[in-house]
Amino acid sequence: MTIIRMAFNRNPFLGAYSLCTDKIALLPSIFRFNEREVEAALGVPVVRTDVDRSPLIGVLMAGNSNGLICSELFEIGSGAGSLKPDVTVVPIPGKFNAFGNIFLVNDYGAVANPDLPEEILKLVGQKLRVPVVRGTIAGIKNVGAVGVATNRGVLVHPDVTSDEAKLIEKTLNVPVEVGTACAGVKFVGLCMAANSKGAIVGMTTTGPELGRVESALGFI
Structure with missing residues (x-):
């Protein structure tokens, strides 16, 4: 497993612009970065x-190895034609x-903003x-903005309560740790994108924070 630090045009908030699963990584078309380096780190x-x-892929989309979700109000750019045959984008009415902000997802479960209707x-x-x-996480409804989940572990906002952490662990079936980036x-x-194979994190992330990311996401 590999973690690399990078930025999009000096912007370290990679999670706002990226979506990664164990099958594929979606990154914005407008920024320059080393694709081979990212593919090597994420293994997809x-x-x-x-x-x-909009380049805000990580804010507007969510998903796991079974599929990706996005509002029916939006169209996915031409790059989506390069998706693997078994990766589908499902429009949600x-x-x-x-959706990237209001869902925290892995291949085992999903935690959702409590304001979402049952349907x-x-x-x-x-x-x-x-x-x-x-x-919620730390009382915040937009759980995807304050958490990163893979099939190995979850990193969340440091102020998460014990009850919130227990719910996340039960639903996503992986351990929860706290940290910053x-x-x-x-x-x-908003600071990173990760899967079971690796992660890309904002360039300004410190050494101790990287250690916490490695531990939380099961890379060590």
């Missing part, structure tokens, strides 16, 4: 694309659109083939 193909001309939870559960529960940022979901 990199596809350059956008969401309705309704007013909610920042959305059921649809997402069917498409991603996982149980979905409502929850990008030199003290608690919204770790």
